[in-house]
Amino acid sequence: MTLKIEGPQLDERSDRNPFADVRLEWRLTHGDKSWVVPGYFAGCDNAADSGCTGGQVWRAHFVPPYEGEYDWEVDFRSGRDMAIAPSPGQRLDGHGAAGGFTVSGQPADPIRARGLLQYTGENYYRYAGDDSVFFKFGPDAPENMLAYSDFDATPSFKGFRKNWQAHASDLKPDGESYLWGNDRRGTGLLGMFDYLADAGANSVSMLLWNAGGDDRNVFPHLMGVPAQQYEAMEPRAQWQDGLVQDRFDLSKLDQWQRALSYADKRGLHLHFKLQETENDSFMDGGALGRTRKLYLREMVARFGHFLALTWNLGEENVQHPGDVRHMAAYLEALDPYDHPLVLHSYPDQKQRYRALLGPDTALNGLSLQGRQDDISDLRFDVITWSNNAKLAGKPLVMAYDEPGRADGGAGVDPDYPQERLPSKREIVLDPDLFLRDGLWNALTAGANGVEAYYGYKTGCSDLDCQDHRTRARLWREGRVALDFFRDHVGDRVLEMTPSDHLTMARDDYVLAQPGEFYVIVPGEEEIVLATGGIEGEFSVRWFDRVQGGALQIGSLDQVKNHRRRTKIGQPPSGGSGKWIAVVERLDTGILVEAESFKSQRLNDVRSWCRSADCPAGWNREGAEDYIALVPDTRKSHDDKLVRGENFSGQPGKMAIVSYDVDFPSAGRWYLWVRVHALGSEDNGIHAGLNGEWPESGARVQYCEGRGRWHWDSRQRTRDQHCGVPGGLWLDVPSAGTHTVEFSMREDGFVFDAFYLTRSPYFPEPLKKANEAAIAAAKPKSKKGH
Incomplete structure (x- = not known):
C-alpha cells in the first residue's frame, strides 16, 4: 500500500533540503500492534520516467502483515534536520490526516501470500505469511549490479558500468510495465532478474553505495561534479567533493525502486549491502552521524517494504564495534518489519563478531566469508559462529555469502565459451566442488544458504560480469538443493544439528x-x-x-x-x-479415534453424532465406530449453500469437537484424517489446537477415496480445490496434553480417526490401509486403520 501526500514545492538542490528538513511518518495500528513507516520525498511522483528533480509529493509504503482492521494517521513536519531529529518542528498541511482500511483474504499471488521475510528469534528466517523457513541460493556478484547504463547519473569508472544486454531477451511480458523513461529503459537488468528467478536462484546481492570502493559507480546521492570529473577523483575525494552527501538523486532512486520492485515481484530475496570496507569510514568518520542517518533513513523508506530483503551493514566491515552497534540499532528502529539485519567481515577477522553478539544486539544474522580453495573452512565457520551466538544469548542466522578464494569462488561453467567472457579465464573450477562443498555443505552445517562469489580469475568476475548464464549449472542444480530442503526438511531443520x-x-x-x-x-x-x-x-x-x-x-x-x-x-x-x-x-505417530471426543460446542445448528447414535442412513461400512456431522442438507453442488448453516468457511465458528491428546514433544505435528466422503460437499473440515485455529489447519479437503474410507492430509487452497498434499499441521508449543479440535466446514462430514506424526511423509501404516481399502470389496472390519 502506498500513501501519497502533497507538501511544500521543493527540488533536490533547494536551499531547504527536502531529504533532511521534512519528515513524513505513516503511523498504523492493528489491535495491539503498531508500525511507524518512514516516508520520502518523491518530487513530481514520476521521476523514473520524467527525470524530474523536484515537486511536492511525499510517499510511504506499507505491507499489511495481518488480515483485519487497520487505523492510520499521518505525521508530517518540517524543520532543520527534521528527518532525523526528535524535535516537534512545524506541522505541515496533511499532518494529522487519518483513516482506516480492512485487509481480507489471502493474496492470490503466492509470492505475496508467503509474506514478509522476518527474524523470529530462531536460527533461520521465516516468511510471515505461510511461516515457511527461508533457504537461499543466488549470486553474490557482481557487487556493482546497480552500476547500470539505463539508470540516470551513473558514471563508468574503469568501464565497469553495465548494460546487462546478455539478459535483455529474458525479460517477460509482465516486466514491461516496470521499464522507465519515454524510451522504456531497463530491459537488460529486469531480464536478468527474470533469468535468475527462472533458472533456480532465489536471491540476488548488491551494493547500494560504493563511492571510493572497488567499482565506485553505485550511489544514491546527487552528483556534485560531472561524471567524467568524478571518475578521475581519488577514492575519498569522490565522497567528500564528488557527491552531495545529504541529498539524493530523485530520478535514479525512482528507477532503482522500479527495477527492484520487479525483482521483489519475481520472488527474489534482495541482499542490500550498505557499504564496503574501502568506504565504511567515509560517512561521519564511521560513526552514526547526520550523513549516515539520512542515508539509512532514505534506504529504508525507499526499499523497506520489499517482502524479502536483508540489510547488510557492510561488506568486509572494519568499523569500530561501537559504531556498528549504533548503526544496527538505528536501522532496526527504522525498519518496521524485523527484516534480516546482518554484518559481513573479512575471512580472517571473524573475531570482530564477538563484540556484536548477545541478547542486546540488533543483528539477527551473520554474513560469512571464506578463503580456502576447497571451501574447507565453511563448515567450521558456520558451526562455530552459530554456537557462539547461541552461547551469547541470541541465536543468529548464518549465511555463507562468499565461499572460496578471491580469485576463484564459483567458477564459470567449464563449457562456457571463452570468446563470450569479458576477461581471460585463468582458472577453471569444477562446479560440483561449489555445489557439494559449498551449497550442500552450508545447508547441512546449519546455514540458511550460500551466495556465489565470482572470483577475479574466472573470466566473468565480481566487477565485470554481466551474464549469469556463465554459472547456469549452479542455478540448475542449486534449485534442486533448495527444493529438497523446502519439500523434505522444512521446519524440521529447526530441530536438527550438524x-x-x-x-x-x-x-x-x-x-x-x-x-x-x-x-x-x-x-x-x-x-x-x-x-x-x-x-x-x-x-x-x-x-x-x-x-x-x-x-x-x-x-x-x-x-x-x-x-x-x-x-x-x-x-x-x-x-x-x-x-x-x-x-x-519409522513412524511412531499418535492415533486418536474420532468417537473418543471429550466434548462438543457451538452445535445448535449442526452437531456431531457417534455412529451408534446417528440417524438412519448414516452407516459407513469398513469401520464400526466413527462420527458424523448432522444434519446434511447440502449433498451436491446443486444444493443451496447457506453460510452459517450447511457451510462455514471460517474455522472455529460451528460444531467444534474436542480431544485431549498427549504429545511426547513440542514441534510441528502433521495431521492425517481418515474420512468417508460420498460427494464433493461432505469432504471438508477445519482443525485447530488449544482454541486457536491456525491457517495450517484450515480447510481440510479431500477429493480422492470417495465411497470408501481414505487416509489423507490435504489443504484446500485458492489454486488447489482438492487440496495440497501434506499441507496440514499443528504447531504444538510444549510436550504434554493439548486440546486438538475440529470444526465444521461442510455438513455431512464423516471421519473415523485422525493421526498426528512428526514426519511430513505419508505414514506407511496409513498408506497400507488405503491400499487395503481399495483392494477390498467394502469388507466389514472393526476399525481398519
Whole structure:
C-alpha cells in the first residue's frame, strides 16, 4: 500500500533540503500492534520516467502483515534536520490526516501470500505469511549490479558500468510495465532478474553505495561534479567533493525502486549491502552521524517494504564495534518489519563478531566469508559462529555469502565459451566442488544458504560480469538443493544439528535430529550410521542431488538398528550417481479415534453424532465406530449453500469437537484424517489446537477415496480445490496434553480417526490401509486403520 501526500514545492538542490528538513511518518495500528513507516520525498511522483528533480509529493509504503482492521494517521513536519531529529518542528498541511482500511483474504499471488521475510528469534528466517523457513541460493556478484547504463547519473569508472544486454531477451511480458523513461529503459537488468528467478536462484546481492570502493559507480546521492570529473577523483575525494552527501538523486532512486520492485515481484530475496570496507569510514568518520542517518533513513523508506530483503551493514566491515552497534540499532528502529539485519567481515577477522553478539544486539544474522580453495573452512565457520551466538544469548542466522578464494569462488561453467567472457579465464573450477562443498555443505552445517562469489580469475568476475548464464549449472542444480530442503526438511531443520560424528566416514556431511531423522551428503565411502545404540527401525531413501525428483529406494528399504553401527545400503542405480541419503525412524505417530471426543460446542445448528447414535442412513461400512456431522442438507453442488448453516468457511465458528491428546514433544505435528466422503460437499473440515485455529489447519479437503474410507492430509487452497498434499499441521508449543479440535466446514462430514506424526511423509501404516481399502470389496472390519 502506498500513501501519497502533497507538501511544500521543493527540488533536490533547494536551499531547504527536502531529504533532511521534512519528515513524513505513516503511523498504523492493528489491535495491539503498531508500525511507524518512514516516508520520502518523491518530487513530481514520476521521476523514473520524467527525470524530474523536484515537486511536492511525499510517499510511504506499507505491507499489511495481518488480515483485519487497520487505523492510520499521518505525521508530517518540517524543520532543520527534521528527518532525523526528535524535535516537534512545524506541522505541515496533511499532518494529522487519518483513516482506516480492512485487509481480507489471502493474496492470490503466492509470492505475496508467503509474506514478509522476518527474524523470529530462531536460527533461520521465516516468511510471515505461510511461516515457511527461508533457504537461499543466488549470486553474490557482481557487487556493482546497480552500476547500470539505463539508470540516470551513473558514471563508468574503469568501464565497469553495465548494460546487462546478455539478459535483455529474458525479460517477460509482465516486466514491461516496470521499464522507465519515454524510451522504456531497463530491459537488460529486469531480464536478468527474470533469468535468475527462472533458472533456480532465489536471491540476488548488491551494493547500494560504493563511492571510493572497488567499482565506485553505485550511489544514491546527487552528483556534485560531472561524471567524467568524478571518475578521475581519488577514492575519498569522490565522497567528500564528488557527491552531495545529504541529498539524493530523485530520478535514479525512482528507477532503482522500479527495477527492484520487479525483482521483489519475481520472488527474489534482495541482499542490500550498505557499504564496503574501502568506504565504511567515509560517512561521519564511521560513526552514526547526520550523513549516515539520512542515508539509512532514505534506504529504508525507499526499499523497506520489499517482502524479502536483508540489510547488510557492510561488506568486509572494519568499523569500530561501537559504531556498528549504533548503526544496527538505528536501522532496526527504522525498519518496521524485523527484516534480516546482518554484518559481513573479512575471512580472517571473524573475531570482530564477538563484540556484536548477545541478547542486546540488533543483528539477527551473520554474513560469512571464506578463503580456502576447497571451501574447507565453511563448515567450521558456520558451526562455530552459530554456537557462539547461541552461547551469547541470541541465536543468529548464518549465511555463507562468499565461499572460496578471491580469485576463484564459483567458477564459470567449464563449457562456457571463452570468446563470450569479458576477461581471460585463468582458472577453471569444477562446479560440483561449489555445489557439494559449498551449497550442500552450508545447508547441512546449519546455514540458511550460500551466495556465489565470482572470483577475479574466472573470466566473468565480481566487477565485470554481466551474464549469469556463465554459472547456469549452479542455478540448475542449486534449485534442486533448495527444493529438497523446502519439500523434505522444512521446519524440521529447526530441530536438527550438524552431526558429522554420526557416520563413520570423515568426508560425510550430516544434518540430523539424532535417533529420528538424518540428511547425509555422502563422501567416497559407504555410509555407516554410528547411532550410539539408539534402537529402532529406520526407512532409507535416496535423493538425486543433480536431477532432483522423488525420493527413491536403494538396496535397502529399511534398516533395523540394534548395534552402534548400521550400514544403510547402496543408492539406486542410474541417475546422476550423486546422491543424498535420507534416513528416518519409522513412524511412531499418535492415533486418536474420532468417537473418543471429550466434548462438543457451538452445535445448535449442526452437531456431531457417534455412529451408534446417528440417524438412519448414516452407516459407513469398513469401520464400526466413527462420527458424523448432522444434519446434511447440502449433498451436491446443486444444493443451496447457506453460510452459517450447511457451510462455514471460517474455522472455529460451528460444531467444534474436542480431544485431549498427549504429545511426547513440542514441534510441528502433521495431521492425517481418515474420512468417508460420498460427494464433493461432505469432504471438508477445519482443525485447530488449544482454541486457536491456525491457517495450517484450515480447510481440510479431500477429493480422492470417495465411497470408501481414505487416509489423507490435504489443504484446500485458492489454486488447489482438492487440496495440497501434506499441507496440514499443528504447531504444538510444549510436550504434554493439548486440546486438538475440529470444526465444521461442510455438513455431512464423516471421519473415523485422525493421526498426528512428526514426519511430513505419508505414514506407511496409513498408506497400507488405503491400499487395503481399495483392494477390498467394502469388507466389514472393526476399525481398519
